[in-house]
Amino acid sequence: MNTLKTFRFWLEPDEEFPRFKRLAWELVDVAIRDVLVGGVHPWSTVPEGTDAHPSLVDAFLQRLNNETAKVAELDAFGYCHDVSAQRGYGYVRKSRFEQALEHLQKDMYFVDDLSYMQLLDIAKRRLRDLWSHRVARELAERAYTGFQELRQFLKAKDKSMKLSGYGDIDQYDLGEVLSLEDFEGRDTLLISEAIPSLNFRKASWLANVTDGQGRLRVVPNIPKVTVTAIPSGSDYVHMVWHVVRDGETCRFRPEIGKSESKRRKAREFAEQWRMDEGRLCFSTSLDRLSQMLERGVVTPSFPMLNYTFDYRGPVATAEVSENRVPAYFIGGFYDRKSNGDVLKDILREYGVSMTGNKAKLLQKLAKLAAKQYADRRPEMDAFFSEHRFVRINSIPPKSERLPVLEDQPMLRNLLLTMYALKHLRGNAILDVAHDNNTYTEEQLAHALLQGKVAFTGSFLRVA
């Protein structure tokens, strides 16, 4: 099973001007070897209407607009103008590259060798073949743009003509009145009237964008490919390998990220396909890569392929499993910003009177905290004697709550904050033996509840 396609181009004679050639193409299968070693462009039509490789059309047209692709003598007369890519419209379900090809097919001729005089001669012969009233009138009107000028020209050819307006012209058969010789010297007019597309390129240009089989190729080789595992079985893991070819060797590097299952799958895959000792990243042959595609094990893509600048593209990555130095935090507590009902709930829980305004409630709460602090201090002393901590300013992600006073959810954080502030030495070392006695316990609780003092940061264990 090979999903790779590419364009095969050729030039075929134009129906009207057999000496001129038109661009023609078809989509054909291509082997991964021909892509990587031969540089054949891997065409992708998915998603429909988009350019999987937007740089392709730019590189293709850049080569088409190169001076070497132009017919020098015709270029001097403006018959080899540059072509730019269509902007691409959502309603046109075609890629910009395909639209560009269709434009070239319609509006460009390819010639082996053509001088200006030969072009003029072809134009004259064409006009002679098509000579008629319509052609003669068209030429006359383009040669003499004002009516009076045109009338003067026609009267000079046939004095019997009576012309008072453009409508009178068709009363006569200008094909009889005029001949091609009447436009002698008006070469540009004759050429543009005879030849519908006035943009020429050398037929030999095609070799610049194709390989020996006419397949689309704008670079000598394509060194990188990304392969994706094709779903099979219930244990499918979405796996991607970034592959770099060097000669006949392909180096596979898996995209693992932080996934354990991808790591396992990459290991299994390496064991199956490697030709070295690699456990996750491995080397194998180009032939084995071809086998992978043929057997439908992986599908190729070329996200790193860019023809207009050196794009490094995605690289294989792996992230280490997460672990961390344990850090502990205390957490917030109810204070002056809390709803009065919440403060009453705490007081009710401890059987304290709930009367008074918010300031009174906070005073009662501070008194309650001081009493609870005294009651629970032995427990906290024991805990912080057994588990020593230093404070740091930051609170690292996934820090844990200090595992103490867990039976006291409503006052726990307030009591621990009080303890920390009373026992922090240098605001850094939590030392049971150290005692900041600037405040009494009740004053400290009140200051905390009023937001006048605060504790920030987290704790790390003392080794």
Next chain:
Amino acid sequence: MLNGSNGGQSAIVTRATALVPTVANDEGLKREEAVHKMEICFDLLSSYFEEGAELARVNLIYELFTTPDLMRRAELLLTEDLGEMALSKAWTDLMAEGRDISLLAYTALQVEARRPGTVPQELLASLSAKVSGESLSTKCIGRLEGDAVEYIEEVEAMLRQDSDLGLLVAYQHVSGLIESGRVNPETLSTTEEAIQEDIRTFESLLAGDKKVKGGVAA
């Protein structure tokens, strides 16, 4: 190191002045800053010299202010009694530096928790601020890219340490290794050795040993 017992102030001046261009070049400091450092260093050295004794201490202070090796500075700061002025100045200088000193700050706090008074008290809060939360987990370690993916398990093995200190040391070394973009069996082995050596050194610092990095500090 200053050697011998017959040196004079002129010798110290010569040594200290000779230090200036080296510091300016190596550390990229402005010349004025280098001169300022030299003056302080000279003051400290000369005052000790005038006492006519403790040349070993002079040598250590000289080293404290001149070594670019952060680990050696940590050893001197945390294990040597070099006088309040010298230590305070050295700690302040260290804190003012732009580089990440999380590991050193963490170790200093640990030492201070074990041996109160090792670190100037006025600097403890600043040390707390110097322990970066990012340095405390594998989040500080970049992704392995390209062929380095092959060594994900070896790298993870280095990150499995028994102690918090070991974890911090490993994070720092592995982070540097991955940033270097040179992850291969040789650099993995070198990094593993460096981690073990640093852990031993820091554990010695925590224990208050003066024997660190395979030798005796002066």
